Amino acid sequence: MKNLTIRSFSLAGGREVNEDAVRQGERGRRVVGVAADGLGGEGGGDVASRLAADEALRILLEANRLSPALMRNIMERVNSTVLAQQFSTGIRMMTTLAVAAVEGRRVLLAHLGDTRVYRFRNGRLIYCSSDHSVTQKLVDSGEITREQMRTHETRNLLLKCLGQMETPSPGIRQGWMLGNERLLLCTDGFWEKFSDGELCRAMAGGSVEEILSGLEKTALQRTDAESDNISALLIG
Numbered sequence: 620m621k622n623l624t625i626r627s628f629s630l631a632g633g634r635e636v637n638e639d640a641v642r643q644g645e646r647g648r649r650v651v652g653v654a655a656d657g658l659g660g661e662g663g664g665d666v667a668s669r670l671a672a673d674e675a676l677r678i679l680l681e682a683n684r685l686s687p688a689l690m691r692n693i694m695e696r697v698n699s700t701v702l703a704q705q706f707s708t709g710i711r712m713m714t715t716l717a718v719a720a721v722e723g724r725r726v727l728l729a730h731l732g733d734t735r736v737y738r739f740r741n742g743r744l745i746y747c748s749s750d751h752s753v754t755q756k757l758v759d760s761g762e763i764t765r766e767q768m769r770t771h772e773t774r775n776l777l778l779k780c781l782g783q784m785e786t787p788s789p790g791i792r793q794g795w796m797l798g799n800e801r802l803l804l805c806t807d808g809f810w811e812k813f814s815d816g817e818l819c820r821a822m823a824g825g826s827v828e829e830i831l832s833g834l835e836k837t838a839l840q841r842t843d844a845e846s847d848n849i850s851a852l853l854i855g
Contacts, residue, residue, distance in 0.1 A: 622825040623650045623721060627855045628835050632808055633846035638664035639806050640672035641850045644680050648721040651679045652852040654713045656734050656806040658780065663705075663712030667782055670704060671697045671714045685720050687791045687833075690729035693718065694787040701782040713782030717748070717804045720853060726796045731789040732780045735810050737803040740790075740825030744815055748790055751779035801830070801855035808847030812838050827855045833834045 625645070626816060631637040647650070655671040656662030678693050681686075689818035705712055715732025720753075727735045730748045738746035749755055750768075753776040757763045763771060781787060796802075801822045812832070813821075821830055831853045838849050 623854055624853065625650055625652055625851070626827050626831050627652070627654075627852035628831065628851035630835075630839070630848065632842050632849045633844045634848055636662070636665055637848045638668055638837070639808070639848040640668035640851050641804075642672040643724035643852060644675040644676050646680045649680070649685070649720060650687070650854060651676060651721075652719045652802070652854055654717045654734050654804040654806060654850055654852055656732065656808075656848070656850070657712065658714060658777075659710065659712035659782075661710050663710040664714070666704060666710075667701050667712035667714035667760075670700050671781055674700055675716060675718050679718065679720050685722055685725065685727045686731055687727070687793060690718065690727060690791050691787075694729065694731055694789045697760050698781045698783070698787050700715045705782060707719060708732065713780045715777070715780050715806070719802045719804055719852075721796055721802070721854060724795045724797075725801070726794050728792045728802075728830070729789045732777050733774075733807050735803075735805055735807075736792075737818065738800045739803070739819065739822040740797060741790070741799050742819050744819055746792065747815075752777050753789065766814060774807070774811070794820075801826075803829070803851060803853050806848060806853040808849045809834075809838060809851045811847070812841045812849070827853050830855075
């Protein structure tokens with residue numbers, strides 16, 4: 620297995636404050652990427668996403684072994700951290716969280732909320748996480764199409780996120796990474812700007828740096844004053 624490259628960007632988009640947080644790190648053969656999208660007024664969103672991203676990255680890099688149980692533990696510990704911050708400041712804050720860890724050929728993915736994890740192989744989409752959102756429920760029930768999610772009026776209504784009293788129940792997936800694969804983590808401000816077909820075409824060729832630079836340029840071209848924060852991380 621070739622050495623993996625990891626790159627990321629996080630932009631304010633059309634907002635004054637960037638409430639997204641993206642982190643990356645490596646330890647030996649382990650490569651880790653984290654993306655979070657904060658929610659909450661009075662500056663709470665950016666605090667929540669930063670706390671979540673920092674803690675998730677630290678745990679993933681320090682852990683002796685990657686496992687689904689570790690991913691569940693990360694979500695629970697991050698949830699407790701965000702709740703503690705809520706109680707100490709009196710500010711309501713929540714965040715989504717998506718993580719990807721690769722060690723050797725093993726891949727472990729987890730997410731909560733609508734920050735997504737995509738997996739591409741030879742330019743084909745072989746996996747996309749299912750959002751914990753009202754809009755995803757509408758897609759699952761056949762009321763709207765997957766493409767309509769990007770502009771639907773309920774697209775910002777989440778069913779799950781971190782910073783709630785309920786025990787987190789993240790989506791978790793594990794597998795083996797083969798040649799010419801790319802893992803993409805991105806917040807909704809990024810994926811709303813691209814169709815699945817556009818992402819597949821972007822992933823079909825070029826280095827990780829070239830792919831992400833091209834996607835960033837296109838995302839900025841599609842950004843206006845109403846646009847959300849735009850964040851993405853690519854491993855390949």
